[in-house]
Amino acid sequence: MKVARNREDAVVARLARLLPAPGGDVVAGIGDDCAAVKGPGRGNLILLKTDCVVEGRHFVVKDRASDVGWKAVCRAVSDIAACGGQPRSALVACAVRAGQEGAWLSGCYRGIAKAARTFGFDVVGGELARTEGPAVITVSMTGDVEKNRLVRRSGGRPGDVLFVTGVLGGSLASGWHLRFPPRLEQARWLVKHFRVRAMMDLSDGLAADLPRLAVASGTGYSIEPGLLPRRRGATVAAALGDGEDFELLFAVAPRDAARLSAAWKRRWPGIRLTRIGRLESSATRAGIGPVHGFDHFAD
Amino acid sequence: MKVARNREDAVVARLARLLPAPGGDVVAGIGDDCAAVKGPGRGNLILLKTDCVVEGRHFVVKDRASDVGWKAVCRAVSDIAACGGQPRSALVACAVRAGQEGAWLSGCYRGIAKAARTFGFDVVGGELARTEGPAVITVSMTGDVEKNRLVRRSGGRPGDVLFVTGVLGGSLASGWHLRFPPRLEQARWLVKHFRVRAMMDLSDGLAADLPRLAVASGTGYSIEPGLLPRRRGATVAAALGDGEDFELLFAVAPRDAARLSAAWKRRWPGIRLTRIGRLESSATRAGIGPVHGFDHFAD
Numbered sequence: 001m002k003v004a005r006n007r008e009d010a011v012v013a014r015l016a017r018l019l020p021a022p023g024g025d026v027v028a029g030i031g032d033d034c035a036a037v038k039g040p041g042r043g044n045l046i047l048l049k050t051d052c053v054v055e056g057r058h059f060v061v062k063d064r065a066s067d068v069g070w071k072a073v074c075r076a077v078s079d080i081a082a083c084g085g086q087p088r089s090a091l092v093a094c095a096v097r098a099g100q101e102g103a104w105l106s107g108c109y110r111g112i113a114k115a116a117r118t119f120g121f122d123v124v125g126g127e128l129a130r131t132e133g134p135a136v137i138t139v140s141m142t143g144d145v146e147k148n149r150l151v152r153r154s155g156g157r158p159g160d161v162l163f164v165t166g167v168l169g170g171s172l173a174s175g176w177h178l179r180f181p182p183r184l185e186q187a188r189w190l191v192k193h194f195r196v197r198a199m200m201d202l203s204d205g206l207a208a209d210l211p212r213l214a215v216a217s218g219t220g221y222s223i224e225p226g227l228l229p230r231r232r233g234a235t236v237a238a239a240l241g242d243g244e245d246f247e248l249l250f251a252v253a254p255r256d257a258a259r260l261s262a263a264w265k266r267r268w269p270g271i272r273l274t275r276i277g278r279l280e281s282s283a284t285r286a287g288i289g290p291v292h293g294f295d296h297f298a299d
Numbered sequence: 300m301k302v303a304r305n306r307e308d309a310v311v312a313r314l315a316r317l318l319p320a321p322g323g324d325v326v327a328g329i330g331d332d333c334a335a336v337k338g339p340g341r342g343n344l345i346l347l348k349t350d351c352v353v354e355g356r357h358f359v360v361k362d363r364a365s366d367v368g369w370k371a372v373c374r375a376v377s378d379i380a381a382c383g384g385q386p387r388s389a390l391v392a393c394a395v396r397a398g399q400e401g402a403w404l405s406g407c408y409r410g411i412a413k414a415a416r417t418f419g420f421d422v423v424g425g426e427l428a429r430t431e432g433p434a435v436i437t438v439s440m441t442g443d444v445e446k447n448r449l450v451r452r453s454g455g456r457p458g459d460v461l462f463v464t465g466v467l468g469g470s471l472a473s474g475w476h477l478r479f480p481p482r483l484e485q486a487r488w489l490v491k492h493f494r495v496r497a498m499m500d501l502s503d504g505l506a507a508d509l510p511r512l513a514v515a516s517g518t519g520y521s522i523e524p525g526l527l528p529r530r531r532g533a534t535v536a537a538a539l540g541d542g543e544d545f546e547l548l549f550a551v552a553p554r555d556a557a558r559l560s561a562a563w564k565r566r567w568p569g570i571r572l573t574r575i576g577r578l579e580s581s582a583t584r585a586g587i588g589p590v591h592g593f594d595h596f597a598d
Contacts, residue, residue, distance in 0.1 A: 011400050011427060018408040022421040025387070035423035037388050037441075039338040039345065046338065046345070048423060050390035050439050054430045088324070089336050091349035093437045101310050109317040122321040124334035124347055126314075128307060131353045133432015138392045140349050140439030142336075 047143035055134035065107025067178035084191035085145035156198035156217030160251035169234025199250035223277030223287035354433035364406025366477035383490035384444035455497035455516030459550035468533025498549035522576030522586035
């Protein structure tokens with residue numbers, strides 16, 4: 001069991017210890033962006049992800065319902081992308097308050113449908129329930145990935161170069177968290193053309209997420225916070241700690257870094273790619289000080 | 300689009316119309332107990348199910364946490380069973396109130412772990428979030444089923460004999476709804492030895508669920524309510540309408556009915572199997588009068 005850095009990670013680690021050891025079909029389980037399991041028959045791996053958005057936490061009443069639906073499914077798309085895969089099927093479980101099952105839920109499904117068309121997956125089922133409290137929309141998604149293209153958090157090595165896509169911070173204030181485009185095409189391009197050693201999507205902020213990738217890889221890290229790509233108006237602290245960026249954080253061998261930077265600029269001229277630092281031996285943790293990313297269970 | 304019988308079904312039908320048409324890999328989608336999709340490569344079908352339990356609706360604060368965990372996952376196991384399949388992987392998304400992430404969540408996971416050991420699936424991932432309101436536990440489960448053993452709701456024909464396992468009614472008062480054993484072994488035995496034409500699990504009560512099976516099959520039905528197998532103390536109305544029985548309702552050709560009854564009695568002497576009526580031509584709907592099963596969106 002890896003060291004838990006924040007309280008949420010500690011809860012996850014405690015719960016994981018209560019479960020039976022996974023069977024031989026489970027290639028990646030708790031602690032990666034998605035689970036990966038061998039499917040029936042030979043072929044690709046099946047990716048599995050579940051994720052929920054809670055009213056008052058991940059969205060508020062005044063947000064457009066279609067944005068809420070988009071966000072709910074695109075969070076899972078982002079995780080499938082971070083593992084190198086392609087989304088295939090989604091299930092949507094909605095616990096809604098009285099009155100939300102009409103126009104609000106239809107709006108929510110319009111956002112879900114738009115994402116399904118954009119990213120090429122089917123919505124194959126769902127569940128509806130009433131709640132007396134805040135609405136909770138839970139999305140479960142399957143995807144698949146070629147066995148040799150599955151990217152986990154754990155493959156990084158000391159010396160690997162760290163990159164992030166896009167810009168960080170200010171996701172909530174700018175509305176990015178509701179309308180972000182998951183980096184699916186970009187991730188598929190990355191795993192097709194480069195050997196990506198470790199990857200994850202940034203959901204709780206670089207300050208919380210980079211240490212998770214480093215712990216999973218058994219490494220440390222060093223970054224230069226002043227060089228982080230920031231959204232207009234976002235401070236360095238915001239870029240480190242705001243969360244909900246849904247950008248890709250990944251590590252490649254030093255020998256691939258320059259070629260990747262150049263190829264990216266040609267292929268994705270509209271999306272920034274920034275070299276933010278590198279993985280180090282496990283003793284080194286440099287660049288993330290007292291700033292912490294979002295911890296769902298912090299008091 | 301099939302006729303929606305109650306308000307929940309109407310909401311589901313409306314939302315389904317907002318979604319893009321499913322791709323060619325989707326064998327069963329919205330409206331069956333599980334979705335069934337072709338996996339990567341050849342082989343069995345992949346079954347997908349999501350289901351949520353909401354505090355104050357499906358469980359209450361004083362219920363044992365391990366029972367809540369058991370119920371949350373066993374509802375999905377029951378749906379996989381109703382499609383003839385075997386559960387493989389589960390994802391658990393928990394939105395919990397402040398204070399519930401300690402002993403309560405551990406207890407919940409103990410119940411989940413017990414079910415995983417009992418029914419042979421892996422818990423491969425999950426998600427934790429805070430909510431200000433009632434807790435919501437959403438379980439997503441994958442399973443697989445041999446292509447020729449997938450049972451849907453839609454395969455019934457007029458004249459088919461209807462059976463239910465176990466006894467109905469009084470699930471809430473007796474605590475059955477928290478501790479029921481999904482009829483997984485029994486369903487696997489049924490699809491291995493008999494041609495089951497249509498099957499579902501009873502979650503909203505026979506009065507709500509049988510019409511769904513009939514509508515999906517394009518048939519009517521006739522049952523004799525006085526002959527329904529009832530839990531000790533349960534009235535006929537309770538057996539029809541209480542819900543959360545998690546028993547199997549299925550249809551077989553008349554020529555198979557007697558052989559099935561006899562074989563069941565030998566193989567499963569401790570579990571009742573009752574012939575409750577039959578499917579009819581679509582004009583006939585007999586035996587379920589003004590009693591309605593549980594409708595999550597009834598006012």
